[in-house]
Amino acid sequence: MWRRVQLPSTATLDQLHEVIQVAMGWQQHHLHLFGKGDAEYGDNARDETKVTLAALIPRVGDWLGYRYDFGDMWDHDLVVEKVHRPAAKAVYPRCSAGGRACPPEDSGGQEGYFEHMRALRHRKGWKYRVAKEILGSTKWDPAKWDRGEVNAGLARLAKLWAKQAALAAKAAAADQAATETATKPGTKASTKTTKKAAKSPAATAPRSPVRRRGTRSRKEPSRITVDSVQDQRCLGLMTAFLLAPHIEHGVHRRFLSA
Structure with missing residues (x-):
């Protein structure tokens, strides 16, 4: 099958x-x-x-x-x-x-399934009635x-x-x-961090616009988007x-x- x-x-x-x-x-x-x-x-x-x-x-x-x-x-x-x-x-x-x-649900496995088909051929007794209920028909075709x-x-x-x-x-x-949204400045999640950075001397010091080759700009951090390839x-x-x-x-x- x-x-x-x-x-x-x-x-x-x-x-x-x-x-x-x-x-x-x-x-x-x-x-x-x-x-x-x-x-x-x-x-x-x-x-x-x-x-x-x-x-x-x-x-x-x-x-x-x-x-x-x-x-x-x-x-x-x-x-x-x-x-x-x-x-x-x-x-x-x-x-x-x-x-x-x-084989239908709850047909009894290998042995039970073949027992039900034999009972259908006999067409009488309690086994026939059980087989008719489980297989759903008196004319069950195992090849169909x-x-x-x-x-x-x-x-x-x-x-x-x-x-x-x-x-x-x-x-x-x-x-x-x-x-x-939670990581944007001004939100509750990042307000404390922003205030601490403002009080720091390093935060108020002027930054040089010149970047070394191969380094990233802190003002424009790179964002890597990973697409799921199906x-x-x-x-x-x-x-x-x-x-x-x-x-x-x-x-x-x-x-x-x-």
Whole structure:
């Protein structure tokens, strides 16, 4: 069961988690975890909001583990398949391909999911009624999935990201303006410093207009503005997990300690 998605390399791990949830059709009801080597990020682990894909998996072939639902244990392999420039007028993140339906939330993991599908075929008993409620249909098709529906959800997620980025930029600009206002002469924050400087003999002494070569003018201090340069690359990721009957939990755990 797999999905191929494309998203900016500047995306953080918590944003990648949101992409996977939309691509799989889940609703973020449970805890999750990312694993890379001995490092773990997410719930009850390191902060995933500070780590970008460009920093963690920047190259083609880089691998990342992902676990969703610590009870059902849906363990994913995430592999970088391609690093490319964003296409013109394309909306990211987006899904380009995939295969098979994703098991619903709280379906019981590998064994529970296949047990529900067997119960649907029997069409009787309490197991059949439970399976019908969890799978949402008596005609559940494990091979069916809708790429258009996935991309519609990812488009809504992209709009949410853009709104969050705009609010963050607005808040940063307000903080910068408040800092500059607080450091201007005449404000409460700098009045005491200005008065002390006026009483100092050095402050009243005339200054020579001549500057030595390579020195800065104290009257016109240089201001260095650092612009944040966004990485314009996109990563083509494939996220997949092994979906086969009679698999014991723990077999497909490549990134978590036992």
